[in-house]
Amino acid sequence: MSVDTAEPSDVFVAGQVFLDIIFTGMLRAPSGGHEIWTDGMGSSPGGVANLAVACSRLGLSTTLSAAFGCDAYGDYCWKELSESENIDLSHSRRFAEWHSPVTVSLAIDDDRAMVTHEHPPPVPAEELLGDVPLTRLAFADVGVDRASWVDTMVARGTKIFADVGWDATERWDSGELRERLAGCHAFVPNAAEAMAYTRTDSPDAAIEELREWVPLAVVTAGSRGAFAADAATGEDAWVPGVPVEVLDPTGAGDVFLAGLMAGELAGWSLLHRLRFANLCAALSVRGFGGALASPGWIDIAQWWAAARSDRRFAEDYEFLDDALADKAQRPVSRAVATIGFVTPAPRPPTETS
Template identity: 55%
Template sequence: MTGGARCRSHEASLTRKGATVNGVTVSESIDPLAALRTPDDPPYDVYLTGTVFLDIIFTGLDHAPVRGTESWARGMGSAPGGIANMATALARLGLRTALAAPFGTDLYGDYCWDALATGEGIDLGPSRRVPGWHSPVTVSMAYEGERTMVTHEHHAPPAAGTAPPASRACVVAFEPGRQEDWVRRAHAAGSKVFADVGWDDTGRWDTAALADLPYCHAFLPNATEAQRYTRTDSPEQAVRALAERVPIAVVTKGAEGAVAIDSITGESADVPGLPVDALDPTGAGDVFIAGFMTGTLAGWPLADRLAFANLTAALSVQHFGGSLAAPSWSDIACWWAERRGAEQARRYRFLAELLPAALSGTPCARAVPTIGFRGE
C-alpha cells in the first residue's frame, strides 16, 4: 500500500441475530459498519437487482458426463443462485441487503423466497411474485475443480418497478451496449455503484459501450476483461488505465490475487491470493466483490480490503455451490483461529482487531439443503 489518507480502524460490533441459515440457527454475526451508523442512514447498505435461479448442484462426480451413459453423483444440494449468490454473500458479511428480483409462484419460487428472506435475512421488499412465470432452474455438475451447467429459463419479467430504495451502495453487472436507468438514479441519490462486467460477445471490447461506467464508484473486472478493455498486456497496466476512468479500479487475478488503485485515498495495492484446494468456483467472483464492498464501506485501507476479498473468495471455493458456499463471519473466525500464527496469515493481522473475542470460531453450518425437505 502506498500513499493515502488516514483510514478508519477496523471497528465492528458483535450482534446476536438468531437467523436460520440452511436450517441451522446462527446466533452470532458482525456488523462491519457499526462505527458508522447514525439515525439518518439509508435503510439499506446495499441494493441489487437481477434474476434468481434455483440451483441444483450435483457433487462427487468422478468425471464429466459421458454421452449415452448414466453418471452417479455422491452428493446433491439445492439453493438460490444467480443474483442470490451476491445477495447472500453480502448478507452473511453483515450488510443490510435489499434485493429486487422476480419470483415465480411455483414451488421453486416459494423455496428461493423463503431461503433468502427467512434463511439469510435479505429484504425482499423491492421484489415481486409473478403468477404463471416458471422460475429459472440451473443444474450444475462439479468435477475436477470445474463445473458444467444446464439452464432452463423463460424470459424474465422486470425485477422491480420505479426508483431503487435508498442505500449506501448498489451492485450492477455491466453488459456492453446496455444501460440501466436505475443505476443513474441510484448514483444521483448518493449510492456508491460497484460494478463488474460480463464477457463482450461482440469482440469489440470498447469501454464506450459501458454506458454506466461514468456513474461507477468501483469497477472490478477480471484480468482478461480488464486487459482487453484497456488494450494492455498485464493486470498492473490495466488497473492503471482503468484508474483514469473510475475512482476505484480493481483487477482480479484469480488464484494470483488482485491489484487495485483507489484514487480517492491515493492508495495502491497488489495482494496475492491464498492457496487453497478449490472444489467449485461457482460464485467466487460475487463473494470477492462482497468482501471488497464490505471493507470499502467500512473505510478500511485498500490492502486490507483486497486481502479480505481474497480470503472470502478463497473460503467460498472450498465448498460446493454459489450461495451455499458464501462464508459467514464464523467461517472467517475459524480460519483466523487456525492460521493466525502462520506465516501465511501475517497479511491478515487486521482480523485480530476486527473479530470480537466473543465470536465463536465454529464454521457456518452447511447441511446440504434440498427443496424436497422444505416442509419438514
C-alpha cells in the first residue's frame, strides 16, 4: 500500500456512512399491532459521518474514506459532506447498484433504539482507501479487527484514537483487544464497554486498568461525565456532564471524540480537553441526529456568552475566551424532516377562456 505525500490533514476517519432518519418525542416504545405518533423527525448523514462532521465544524481539516451509493440518499450525503461540511472525500467512492445504508433512530426517554439496514460495501475498506493519507490524528474502530492502515499511520507517528462497539459475543476478551490497541495513542470506550473489558464495576475503576493499555485512556459516562488518565502528563481527571435539555442523544459519543481530538491538537490540559469534549457532546444532544446536530464554534460562543455568568461554569470554561479568539463562527446546517427539495413545486394550471 503506497503512502500519500500531500500536506497532512488534521484528522482521518474511515467507516460506513448511513442516512439517519430520527424520530423524537415518543412517549413510549413501539409494540406489535400499535401505531406510535411522534412530534419530531429529522434526516442527516450518520455513522462515521457523525465524527467527520463534528471534527470539521471545529475547524479541523478532515479526510473521510467511505463508500457511497449512487441513489438519492448517497447523493444527499455526498453533497452535504463535501460541499456543506468541507470534508475531503478524495479517499471515498460512489458505487452504482449499491444502496445507501439506512438507520432509523427512535429517541425515547433520553435514550435511543435503532433499526438499521445495510449491505457490505462493494470493495474492501483497504481497496477503497488506496494511498494511506498523511494525517496528524486518526480514528480507528478496533472492536472486531484492526485495519492495516493503522500500522502504517502508527509507524509514521500519527496519533490513533481507538474505540470499540458492543461485543456481540459478550466474551469481552481483553487480551485480544490489547493486541488491537498496540501503538494506539488513545482508547475512548463508553462506561459499559470499559467495565466489561476490565471486569470492573465503575468507570473510575476501569480507568485504573485502561491507563496501562494506552497513553490516553478516556471513559465516557453520558450525563455522569467523563473519566481520563494521561500517561504523558501524569494527569488524572473527572469532569461532570454539562446539563442541557436532551432531544436526541444519537452520535453524542462521536461528538465527544471530536472535541477531545480538537483539544489534543490545541495542546490543552487533560481537564480542558475533557471539559471541551463534554460541552460539545452536550450541545449536540439538543438537536436531531449526530452529524448535523454537532456544534460549530458559533454554537460554542453562544453557549459561553450565556454561561459565563453562571458560577458553575465561569472558572471551568474560562479557557474558551482564548479558544474562541481566532475561530470563524459560521452558521451550520441542521437536520431537516426530509431530504432533497430539488424539484420545484408544479405551477397551478392557468385558467383559459
